[in-house]
Amino acid sequence: QQPVQSPQAVILREGEDAVINCSSSKALYSVHWYRQKHGEAPVFLMILLKGGEQKGHDKISASFNEKKQQSSLYLTASQLSYSGTYFCGTRGDGGTSYGKLTFGQGTILTVHP
């Protein structure tokens, strides 16, 4: 089943923070986060694995709550380049092949000067 992302859209000013949530109804082994700009390929941001730690990359970090099957992506001090659609992709905890991700519907993030 498709994970649910919230909010569906976020509008920010440069320098503001945002949180994007991803919630699944099934047990998860991993959560992946991608960003896609219009007309371009989804770009990998990070993976969070079951039993792993919270991850961070520059001003973007994420957490994974295995018990609640939820993940959150944190964007701090947003930059114009952060604009795009953010997708979470999940892999179930049942031997699913690595390439098979179930993606959420996406969160559109717009950063204004």
Next chain:
Amino acid sequence: ETGVTQSPTHLIKTRGQQVTLRCSSQSGHNTVSWYQQALGQGPQFIFQYYREEENGRGNFPPRFSGLQFPNYSSELNVNALELDDSALYLCASSLISSEKLFFGSGTQLSVL
């Protein structure tokens, strides 16, 4: 850029026709996954190929088929095209042992 290339970038077909989309994997990657992305939606898993065999399939009918070649490149074939097949088709390459996917820019298919 990821090193994953797809061709063509855009394609227009009519209902009932057949189409072949192509994907070249990033160097060293042995696994290819195909996804369909409808407008405003997240990508949906079609299937994955490893060692030239299908290695997992999503909820797509048999008229969606694929091939993987010895050089790890891949094709997606869709027969008897329907209007709902209009979408962006994404190819992602990876190592079979890795969680990380590298996506190409996709082929935009329009079925009229």
